[in-house]
Amino acid sequence: MSDWWNSKGLDELNRTEWEALCDRCAKCCLHKLEDEDDGEVVYTKVRCRYLNEKTCRCSDYSRRTSLVPSCLDLKVSDWHGLDWLPSTCAYRLRARGERLPSWHPLESGSAHTVHEAGVSIRGRAISEEYVHPDGLDEHIVHWVE
Numbered sequence: 001m002s003d004w005w006n007s008k009g010l011d012e013l014n015r016t017e018w019e020a021l022c023d024r025c026a027k028c029c030l031h032k033l034e035d036e037d038d039g040e041v042v043y044t045k046v047r048c049r050y051l052n053e054k055t056c057r058c059s060d061y062s063r064r065t066s067l068v069p070s071c072l073d074l075k076v077s078d079w080h081g082l083d084w085l086p087s088t089c090a091y092r093l094r095a096r097g098e099r100l101p102s103w104h105p106l107e108s109g110s111a112h113t114v115h116e117a118g119v120s121i122r123g124r125a126i127s128e129e130y131v132h133p134d135g136l137d138e139h140i141v142h143w144v145e
């Protein structure tokens, strides 16, 4: 099926399609802070230590959920509540029935367009290895919505 990524529902995707839907922006591998009062989630530029920032891919994808307890396998998670994910996230967009943007690799046919469009975290993050957990709020960014 052509254009399956804009026509199939998330619950209709097989594992290969599911993985292909990820745009590799790596924004979900950034640390987030949640406001205790209103529950608002804000992103920091501090990334998980297992992320290869150059490729924006996890360096140990098969073991990610055991290495990092907060790291989720979205396919087996409750993806009906994806509001914590960035607004550009393909899973969030498709959960709302929206089409993928032109820079998405499935639309463009190139893995580079997510970086060229300035959507990925490449060149903008720092590893959690260099940030004290209590200092995350000093690294809040507004380029993730």
Ligand code: SF4
Pocket: 021, 022, 023, 024, 025, 026, 027, 028, 029, 085, 086, 088, 089, 090, 091
């Ligand atoms: S935010 Fe969504 S599209 Fe981007 S890397 Fe994470 S799961 Fe993939």
Ligand code: SF4
Pocket: 028, 029, 048, 049, 050, 051, 052, 057, 058, 059, 060, 061, 064, 065, 067, 068, 071, 072
């Ligand atoms: S373990 Fe991998 S997929 Fe999970 S947050 Fe870290 S880099 Fe991202």
